[in-house]
Amino acid sequence: MSAAPNSTSEPVSKNIVWHEGVTQTQREELVGQKGVTIWFTGLSASGKSTLACALELELLQKGKRAFRLDGDNVRFGLNKDLGFSPKDREENIRRVGEVAKLVASSCTTTLTAFISPYLADRALARKIHDESKIPFLEVFVDAPLAEVEKRDPKGLYAKARAGVIKEFTGVSAPYEAPESPELHIKTAEVDIETGVQIIVDYLEKHKFI
Incomplete structure (x- = not known):
């Protein structure tokens, strides 16, 4: 019995065995593409999802494998049980980090568009990838608070200012900007x-x- 060789924490179940299979090198050679996760982070309405959607289409049109994980979309399924407390945000990003790693390991350019406001949570997502030797690129999608409030396509900033939405990033909850993203x-x-x-x-x- 053995645990996964690359794991950020011990699994609860002890009755599991890690199964080896096709190696990452073999997969890359057969597919003809390397896997990588591109992690878009920034305030709501900064343009993360718009940029990720446009990039996904561009890569697919170039004949490349690409798949997008969107913050709102994931909360309709995988993370539908999570709210927006600091603890839930942490678990949200941990799960997405694990899923992104799996998708990227299939030799797919994986695009994740999540506010992911905390430095520690994004560091964990990177660690999950680093432990499996899957490249992780952080893209800081940066727009001033005044600009994103002006855009406010979902009306979320207005609701947050009115106190309707609690713990809203940039208004009543913090956003910790990346210190050294691969792209800004x-x-x-x-x-x-x-x-x-x-x-x-x-x-x-x-x-x-």
Whole structure:
């Protein structure tokens, strides 16, 4: 009996065995593409999902494997039992980190668009990938609070200011900006097309696609 060789915590069940199979190197050679997770983080309405959607389409049109995990979408299924308390946010990101690692290990460019406001939670997501030797790229989608409040496509900032939504990032809950992201895209200064090209150039330069 043995546990997974790369694990951030011990599983509750002891009656499990880690099964080896196709190696990551074999998979990459057969598929012809490396797996990587691109982790978009930023305030609500900063442009994370818009940028991730546009990048996903661009990669698919180039004939590359790509799949997007979106913050809201995941809460309709996998994380439907979680709220927005600090503890629930932590578990939300831990689960997404594990899922993203699995998808990326299939030699797919995996795009995650989550506010993920805490440095420690994003560090855990990176650690999950590092332990399995899956590349992890953090993209800080940066827009000033005044700008995202002006956009406010879902009306969430207005509700937060009115006290209807509690623990809302940027208003009544903190956002801890990345200290050294692989990419820093200021969506108040560049359009989505330019942002996508910045990421594609990075992926090509580092031979991820």
